[in-house]
Amino acid sequence: MSTQEFRTAQGGRIDRSRPIRFRFDGSDYTGYVGDTLASALLANGVIQTSTSIKFDRPRGIFAAGAEEPNALVQVEAPFPEPMLTATTVELYDGLVACGLGGQGRLSPEPDPARYDSVHVHCDVLVVGAGPAGLAAAAVAAETGARVIVVDERPEPGGSLLGTRETSVLEWATSVADRLRSNPEVKLLTRTTAFGYYDDNFVLAVERRTNHLGAAAPAHRSRERIWRIRARRVILATGAHERPLAFNGNDIPGVMLAGAARTYVNRYGVLPGRRAVVLTTNDSAYEAVFDLLDAGVEIAAVADLRTGGSPVWGPRCAERGVEVLAGYGVADVTGADRVSAVTLAGPDGSRDVAADLLLVSGGWNPVGALYSHAGGRLRFDTDLGSFVPDGCRQAVAVAGAAKGTFGLAGCLAEGAAAGREAVEAAGFTAPADTRLPAADEQPASPTAQVWVLPGDESRQYVDLQRDVTVAEIRRATGAGMRSVEHVKRYTTAGTAHDQGKTSGVLTSGVVAHLLGVDVGELGTTTFRPPYTPVSFAALAGRDRGMLYDPVRVTALHPWHEAAGALFENVGQWKRPWYYPRDGEDMHAAVLRECRAAREGVAMMDASTLGKIDVQGPDAAVLLDRLYTNMMSTLKVGSIRYGVMCRADGMVFDDGTVIRLAEDRFLVTTTTGGAAAVLEWMEDFLQTEWPDLRVHCTSVTEQWATVALVGPRSREVLATLAPTLAVDNASFPFMTWRDTEVAGIPTRVCRISFSGELAYELNVSWWDALALWQAVYDAGQPFGITTYGTETMHVLRAEKGFPIIGQDTDGTVTPQDLGMDWIVSKKKADFVGKRSFARADNHRPDRKQLVGLLPDDGTTLLPEGVHLVAAETVATGALPEPPVPMLGHVTSSYHSAALGRPFALALIRGGRGRIGERVYAPLGDALVPVTITSSVLYDPEGARRDG
Amino acid sequence: MAGPGSDLPDHPDWLWRTPEPKRSYDVVIIGGGGHGLATAYYLAKNHGITNVAVLERGWLAGGNMARNTTIIRSNYLWDESAGIYEHALKLWEGLEEQLDYPILFSQRGVLNLAHSLQDVRDSVRRVEANRLNGVDAEWLDPQQVKEVCPIVNISPDVRYPVLGGTYQPRAGIAKHDYVAWAFARAADAMGVDLIQHCEVTGIDIVDGRAVGVRTTRGPIAAGKVAMCAAGHASVVAAMAGVDLPVQSHPLQALVSELLEPVHPTVVMSNAVHVYVSQAHKGELVMGAGIDSYNGYGQRGSFHIIERQMSAALELFPTFARAHVLRTWGGIVDVTPDASAIMGLTPVDELYVNCGWGTGGFKATPGVGWCYAHTIANGEPHPLNAPFSLERFTTGALVDEHGAAAVAH
Amino acid sequence: MMLISCPWCGPREEAEFHYGGQAHVSYPEDPSALSDEEWARFLFYRDNPKGPFAERWNHSASCRRWFNVIRDTVTYEILAVYPVGTPKPVIA
């Protein structure tokens, strides 16, 4: 167990009273609550975390936040999670992790954690709880506006956390406390806004239990997606420090200056003992003094500006820190860690011993979210970075994210943004805003430098992808002129960090090599997410059985108890068949079919769509939508109808019941219910607003039980004593309202099987009572329940098509042999015009026919294709492409026919009835004969019992 | 040892020139995407037509070519589709040699999963049609699906259990930029001018014949003008007064961090709307459904991505803690029958290639081959004859969504 | 996730709506009077502009009303919402 020899004696925001044990790359270490994995490793003297992906070079902790390009780790325990940045992994007891050079590892075990998402609305959303963000939130919250503040860190304060601005930090803490106690404010820490979408829709992910390790409570979601809809958004997302390209800039010990400052101040960790500093701007000097005071020796400061820093130069002199103006780094020595730095400048070069090289190449405002929102960026030559330049959404940017780097400026800008936002949202901002005093250094201009002189093959631009200046030069040399091409050629900016530190540098280097203006060149596009988001978080609660709604009928529990197997039909679960002991599907379906044909059987048909159509013009509407005539339907009667899309292809079918002169009940297919209703409304609202019709879905108002078979009349008679069930009193395709088993029931004489059959419609609430009553009453007749498979067999024996199975959106009613249902009288109905198109008159259109395998035993697989006899005249298939006649749409064993049969769509099929064709099954050619699609009871003798 | 991804072949030291546009060309191709570049290549290679300019408003292959999920397959339902996609696949199989460029064409197979009895019928129908059309295809039961891709969850206890799948072993993926650049380099080497940041602002028509284009870099005369603008097909055609039955929609995709190999093939599922492969460096590359509305924004709505993640975890529970690194969107031009349009237009010497929807990448070499033939001869190649504009008038559609043929 | 202002229910998330494509395309008075070309245009040809586009949306998860929207197909910004049957507003 190594001691934390790089931990300062005191200071930092860690809790030294709460040590934490963790394991990294097989060694055990301790850290403190408040540490990140990176800070704890540094405290233990570990700076190298991995080797690079391509050149296998040692790589060390380079930054202190989400922008970290090097320190990728794989969490192994408590549960494996691939590729996280050590700089953002909070330390917890029992953490086991290892460095990652290349690929992360997924756990083969199922993730036990819960994930969820929540919708939230606010007047003002503030992204970033640094000085600017907190100032904005403080103003906004005072007005009673609903405010949400999100920050990716575990505690508010942002960049302040890495400084010694104690008075401002105290202010930040008090603001945070006030925000927390305000019922209209949500202050979300550990929450990263990762995407900014249309109409101020911002997505954020909250890491809720990770930091608790194995102690995470099981009831709490591990990660939560916040779906935030904000009237105004303030982006106070800060800035990332930019590295420079120079020889050996990838060796562990080379670190961003601001990061080193954060390690010292926030974590009480010394990233090294003796440091050299390389900078293009004043900000690095803050690090110099913070490190000095913490006991780090500053060997030298190389300030690339020939004049150095007027403000900081003298102060350094006072403290005996040597500043070399106009100097840069010529080289870095050291294998696994920096050992010396070669500085070069006007007066030659010299080697300086050091274990740390701090770099500041300037700062990049974090523009990702702003870009997601559609905001433009422009290059500010004074700042040497890309800054916000206008966005159509209701968003403001404040602080370093806008290129304002002074603390006082950030506070003022934040407060102003907050004021503006609440006023725009209709609230009255407080007269004055109390902001803490922040002594602001007059900053001298930044030198704009991207690459230092040296060996381009040792100057790294993208540390994670091992992309050097030399590789970028190879790209431009190959003819690449756009950053996007260079990115793809070199893979710069495509790694886990998506170029947070390397992106702008890449543009700068390309501009430098092509001799063009970096502003003209631009950057690659920012895309969500800002930082990686887990799949599980995005999937949220829509997992397993909640992935998609399970729709069930009122009878579902009965079916389950009866041991039914279920078929997914859209979102519905429908009984497929009801196997008895030891029965396979084949046996069960034959039994169910036999019962329906020879005795009596019952089925739950409740999933059919039902639409109540009423109004004086109801019949007119139906006449326009169905291919056949509905206005001539008599009250008390029922008619089957087909609907086509305007292109003439069959779209849905079902029965139409006329309840009154001005009222119909339309049934649709199970899958078609919603589409048909929306379609009717479409025509009513947009095409024929003059029609006086209202359509209302009653799909779940009514449950439907199909009672089928020659003995169904007897069963019904026993249950409905007052109903005259004889054929004359209650003919086919009529309906009656009566009581069945004392339950108000609408009985329809409809048959989808060809047998004498009834559909009993009752209230969804009464379904179970009716079903049980019918089942009990049917026992003496051996009543049998059946599912969708048997239903399909029965209808197929009669040649009744199933829309979506025997049709595929390319089939007309005529193709189905349903010319009889296409009205010749009506001037128009939807789809009619399309029937006149040339292609609809081709004699070789595919038509629905029946098929009988000649051997009387082979069951043709559904989907198998048919070929003509002449095609296989040689007795074998010719070389492909083999001409096909069509395919099998439905195929079953028929109990009634005592043999397998099929329905198929065949070119010119009706003209081929009697013809022998062949079905290639594997290597065999199965001879089958084309027949009429109606194979059972063609004269329809059975429907009246 | 060097990490994964280090074995990706480098791009060559030389790719293409950055020429100034000439006054006139025999053929001007509008659109420097994969299709435009492949067309230029085959015009030069197969027809000896090298006085060709490819005009690109942005950077070469920066549209759908740079945004697609690189799936390559030819197992389409209808004869017409199978014909052109299978021709493309055969070209893919020789492309690496032909273009002398490591396009990383990996025939790792593509699985299309079935989740309902109707899915199964449609799948078998497609497999049987494929076999008779000479396209390699098999129907796999759930156990066989798991043998091909062990991480697929075939448990019957999920919302939409896997009932099986179709498998095309010769299908696979390639590296999109490499493919585009390979065509570009070869075309450039044969004298084709690849002109970037050159937006076409008008098409000059004299006596019903296209004679040139106007661009942000000046007018350019042309013997023939070939439109190849994918998502922007309508915008470009409108310059010639030609209406196209296409609508442009956003199609989104995403990529994960680099992961150890877990996914050896390509898995697609229409029923739960997701398709996944693990690319050469180890990242998971995924696509989802098309956003419903018209859009040129190269971005879509986030709930589509969330839905896609739910679907992905239904099929691949092991992905739970993988991370989305980057999302993006392309613009797909979709026709009423989900099949492409390639051929002549009402304007002489103006040619159209569009409507590839989500199938554009996999068709790239086939499109280049057939479109070049169409342009060179002034009449369609037999393989693209069925994909004429006229079909929308006669009704002879090639309806690839009707029969649940898998998109993407 | 766009926020679409239903003329009746107010602003709702895009996911509550079904897209209906180009607006102001009405079903022909007398289809039988149309040539195949004209009928094909009605069936299959719709505008596909890059920029403002008059399109139909249906608030399917709520009031089930169809209405028209002018939306920029590049920025996805909604420039106008107006009831079916009223003329297309002029967008400056």
Place this chain on the structure above:
Amino acid sequence: MAEQTTVRPTVRRSPLALAADRLADVAAATGGAVSIAEVPFLAQLNLRLDPKGPAADAAGKELGVALPTAAGVAARAGELTIAWLGPDEWLVIGPAGGEGDLEARLRSALGTGHPAVVDVSAQRTVLELSGPRVRDLLAFGCALDLHPRSFSEGACAQTRLAQAQVVLIARESGAFWVLVRSSFASYLADWLIDASVEFTGPQA
């Protein structure tokens, strides 16, 4: 036939009857943070008519309160709730068993102008959600702004909760009615129970 409907609780079964115990457990499990219960068999009539026509006034008189013409308003008249569903559509909710009588009364009252009255009592079932965290529970699956400032007692909306279409009505004392299609009811119950797990332990 709906006209003759009479309540027969002994044989009727509401869509969530079998989920009743699991729903009841939520209150205990969440320490009262949320309570969920089905309110079965309520009378529900779908009303379609011209809000400006005479039928609207007639309906108002018959129901004892004017039909709300503002979007998102649920009017109350004694035991009746009249929820605005659309510009010409309302849902009239009344005590169990009253649908037959109510439909008859409305039909005779409304007269001409082609109003449509449809008994949809069994089309949707009603869930009552209450407790201090009920808005937070709904926010897991509902994109509407449910803050009391924008959705208080008397507000109603047709929208989506999780993946189900629902009618949401804000009732007295912070309770909500969620009306869900009967075939989706058990899905929504499962979803609500799963979502409530978040409140079953110490809160962050």
